[in-house]
Amino acid sequence: MAVTRTFSIIKPDATRRNLTGAVTKMLEEAGLRVVASKRIQMTRQQAEGFYEVHKERPFYGELVDFMVSGPVVVQVLEGEDAVKRNRDVMGATNPADADEGTIRKAYAESIEANSVHGSDSDENADKEIRFFFDEDELVG
Numbered sequence: 001m002a003v004t005r006t007f008s009i010i011k012p013d014a015t016r017r018n019l020t021g022a023v024t025k026m027l028e029e030a031g032l033r034v035v036a037s038k039r040i041q042m043t044r045q046q047a048e049g050f051y052e053v054h055k056e057r058p059f060y061g062e063l064v065d066f067m068v069s070g071p072v073v074v075q076v077l078e079g080e081d082a083v084k085r086n087r088d089v090m091g092a093t094n095p096a097d098a099d100e101g102t103i104r105k106a107y108a109e110s111i112e113a114n115s116v117h118g119s120d121s122d123e124n125a126d127k128e129i130r131f132f133f134d135e136d137e138l139v140g
């Protein structure tokens, strides 16, 4: 299987509870390597742009409010079949549906404040990485 990259966000509910390390540990234990990482305060404009695909969904406004409510950690993760590997360790969007051993089962507070974002395809991973990182920030 090919080594690929995906994009991850440790969301404000997790940074607020000092879970940056705990979440990253689960990502690493799942076979993913953090090849770029930075803690940022997302601007409203960034959050709106990043979640543009969800613009028509009823929770869009609240989601943007949540994503700017505190710092996030944006990361590029590398590993075999990274997109799927990350989605598997993240767990279902709604923590009530998430499997044991997943990040959202362990840490998510609600369907909205669900601790992590992960790209859903190689194409979106590429777009999302470029949304937050310059090429020279992907240090390996």
Ligand code: ADP
Pocket (backbone or CB within 6 Å): 054, 059, 063, 092, 093, 111, 112, 113, 114, 116, 117, 118, 120
């Ligand atoms: P995922 O993050 O699992 O890929 P989606 O892409 O469907 O899920 O949704 C993006 C984000 O929007 C979710 O991670 C969550 O923070 C938020 N969200 C999704 N569904 C809801 C909902 N019904 N109510 C509130 N927030 C939601």
Ligand code: MG
Pocket (backbone or CB within 6 Å): 118, 120
């Ligand atoms: Mg999604």
